[in-house]
Amino acid sequence: xxxxxxxxxxxxxxxxxxxxxxxxxxxxxxxxxxxxxxxxxxxxxxxxxxxxxxxxxxxxxxxxxxxxxxxxxxxxxxxxxxxxx
Amino acid sequence: xxxxxxxxxxxxxxxxxxxxxxxxxxxxxxxxxxxxxxxxxxxxxxxxxxxxxxxxxxxxxxxxxxxxxxxxxxxxxxxxxxxxxxxxxxxxxxxxxxxxxxxxxxxxxxxxxxxxxxxxxxxxxxxxxxxxxxxxxxxxxxxxxxxxxxxxxxxxxxxxxxxxxxxxxxxxxxxxxxxxxxxxxxxxxxxxxxxxxxxxxxxxxxxxxxxxxxxxxxxxxxx
Numbered sequence: 527x528x529x530x531x532x533x534x535x536x537x538x539x540x541x542x543x544x545x546x547x548x549x550x551x552x553x554x555x556x557x558x559x560x561x562x563x564x565x566x567x568x569x570x571x572x573x574x575x576x577x578x579x580x581x582x583x584x585x586x587x588x589x590x591x592x593x594x595x596x597x598x599x600x601x602x603x604x605x606x607x608x609x610x611x
Numbered sequence: 612x613x614x615x616x617x618x619x620x621x622x623x624x625x626x627x628x629x630x631x632x633x634x635x636x637x638x639x640x641x642x643x644x645x646x647x648x649x650x651x652x653x654x655x656x657x658x659x660x661x662x663x664x665x666x667x668x669x670x671x672x673x674x675x676x677x678x679x680x681x682x683x684x685x686x687x688x689x690x691x692x693x694x695x696x697x698x699x700x701x702x703x704x705x706x707x708x709x710x711x712x713x714x715x716x717x718x719x720x721x722x723x724x725x726x727x728x729x730x731x732x733x734x735x736x737x738x739x740x741x742x743x744x745x746x747x748x749x750x751x752x753x754x755x756x757x758x759x760x761x762x763x764x765x766x767x768x769x770x771x772x773x774x775x776x777x778x779x780x781x782x783x784x785x786x787x788x789x790x791x792x793x794x795x796x797x798x799x800x801x802x803x804x805x806x807x808x809x810x811x812x813x814x815x816x817x818x819x820x821x822x823x824x825x826x827x828x829x830x831x832x833x834x
Contacts, residue, residue, distance in 0.1 A: 538714075542759060543785070545717050594676070597669055597705065599712040600759060 527576045529610040530583040536596045536603045537568035571595055574610065583607050613638040613831040616653040618683065620645040620674045625660030625696065625808060632808040633657075636824045645677035655692045655736070655827050656683055658699025660752070660806060670713065670755045671701035680706060692736035692827060693800045697753055700792070700802030709795060709802045710768070711760030713753075717785025721754040725817070727779040728791050728805050732772050735794050736830040737801045740822040746779045747819040749805040756804045758786040758793070768793055775801055 538544045544566050551565035577583040587605045596603040615633045617640050619626045626642065633640035643650055645663075650656060663674035674680070680702075687693040687708050695703035703709045716722060725748045730741040760768070765787050768774055776792035784804075792803035803823075810820030 542714070543717060545719050545785075546715065549719060594672065595668070597672070597712055599704075599710075599761075600714055 527578060528580075530575050530577060530580060531608045531610050532573050532575055532583060532587045533606045533608075534571040534573075534587060534591055534595055534603060535568060536571065536591070536601050537566055539600060539602050542600055568601070575607075580607055580609065613655060613828050614651075614653040615640040615655045615657055615827070616643045616650045617641070617657050617659055618643050618645060618679055619659070620661070620663035620677060620702075622663045622665055623659050623661035623698065625698075625806065628806075628808040629657055629659040629696065632811040632821060632824045633827075635811065636821060636828055638824060638828055643679060645674070645679045647679050648682065650679070650682045650686060653686075654831060655694070656686050658683070658693075658695040658702050659808070660697030660699060663698055663702065666698075666755070669701075669705065670698060671703075671705040674698075674702045675706040684708065687795075687800050690797055690799050692830065694737050694823075695800075695802040696806060696808065697751075697756070697804055700804055701755065703800060703802045708800050709793060710764050711758055711793070713755050713804070714757050714759055715755050716753070716757050716783070718783070721752075722756070722783045723750070723752040724783075725750045725810075726781065726783055726805075729777050729779040730775070731777055732775045732794060732798075734772075735775060735798045735801050735826075737803075737823050737826050738775055739833075740826040740829055745819070745822075747810070748817050749807060749810045749820055751783060751805045753784070753804060756784040756786065758790045758804070760787065765790075771796070773798075776803055776805070 807820030807823040
């Protein structure tokens with residue numbers, strides 16, 4: 527069965543205050559990186575999936591996000607799926 | 612006799628204090644391990660504080676899928692009194708038994724200190740022994756205690772009197788409207804971030820947390 531590498535990114539929803547992002551933004555500014563704004567911090571989760579097709583791999587990955595990997599009240603998620611050679 | 616199931620997850624650490632607080636008011640607590648499928652014959656469920664599953668992924672995110680949670684959800688949805696304290700509150704939100712979510716404190720630090728909390732809704736099985744407006748010192752100990760919810764949901768909670776407790780003076784974690792605890796529409800499911808089981812002993816100079824446990828005994832007497 528084909529193997530796929532899945533990368534999930536979970537980010538705080540836009541409307542949610544992200545104090546961690548703010549702290550990092552201040553730290554980067556102190557390091558004199560200019561014209562920087564809207565730092566947001568989330569998490570990346572990667573895994574391999576053996577599925578008959580890329581579409582099924584993506585669909586299952588999205589179900590995993592909805593069920594466990596992301597909290598829909600506070601987080602958005604995105605999924606990328608690549609075939610593994 | 613009010614029988615209380617104190618559920619233990621791997622990483623729960625306030626179970627003993629919660630158990631003892633129940634004992635002190637004459638309730639009959641018993642521990643239930645998270646892998647059990649049944650709560651047994653009990654009247655009340657309590658999810659204690661701690662770090663179930665190390666708070667990995669999100670606090671309460673994995674614990675909500677523990678085998679015992681099927682029975683907890685059934686108990687809660689049938690109107691069985693269900694209290695989640697701190698990590699327990701986080702688990703109730705992740706399980707969808709309470710609205711909103713608890714996220715990282717706005718100040719980014721873990722807060723561990725007593726602060727002033729005001730009881731607002733007294734028509735729940737866990738707050739009927741209080742008078743509305745009762746304010747007392749109670750410890751908090753959390754890194755992810757900031758309560759958030761959609762604006763419309765917050766407005767609804769406020770309008771329908773579902774805010775059980777509020778931080779009375781300083782808001783330690785940035786919770787919307789200083790909300791420290793809420794209840795379900797049915798009022799029988801309550802989530803609270805501060806620790807009443809740590810304000811229930813003369814030795815700790817504050818005993819008004821014990822009224823939260825006294826309330827379930829009174830509730831049993833009335834129902």
